[in-house]
Amino acid sequence: MATDIDLHLGKRLRRRRRLLGLTQQQLAMQVGIRFQQIQKYECGANRISAARLWQLSEALETPVSYFYDGLAEALEQQVTRPERSDMFSRKETLDLIQAYYQLEERPRRRLLDLAKSLHAEGGDPA
Incomplete structure (x- = not known):
């Protein structure tokens, strides 16, 4: 076990x-x-x-x-x-991390700012 x-x-x-x-x-x-x-x-x-x-x-x-x-x-x-512990083992999360680090520094910062702003708005991109 x-x-x-x-x-x-x-x-x-x-x-x-x-x-x-x-x-x-x-x-x-x-x-x-x-x-x-x-x-x-x-x-x-x-x-x-x-x-x-x-x-x-x-x-x-x-x-x-x-x-x-x-x-x-x-x-x-x-x-x-308990629901968060599996988040980092998902393939989607790993794909996102890999794609993020393939970007240059400036686009990475802009993407992070975008993600934070979407979260602040409640996740509604419209």
Whole structure:
């Protein structure tokens, strides 16, 4: 049975893999396992050992600590605001982040200002 920590690590693994544009198969090949194991890690069905976490961090070019970033906050958030905890694991959110960072600085600032103004207006663009 997955614990909240296993689920957090799995979400962080999925997020980093997607941000790098890797498939589960590609990541699995880099660490010498089957893609089904990556699936199980990402959904929290299987725990990630310390040695495997090290391999994954090397393959994803990130420190091991990345996987634990925000863990305390995520555990607290699940108690106070459970609907928001899944927002950052959605593909749409990751696509938006990738597109945002492909822009130059000035268009990024303008897009952020637009999003904030739409939110202030209640999300109604008309």
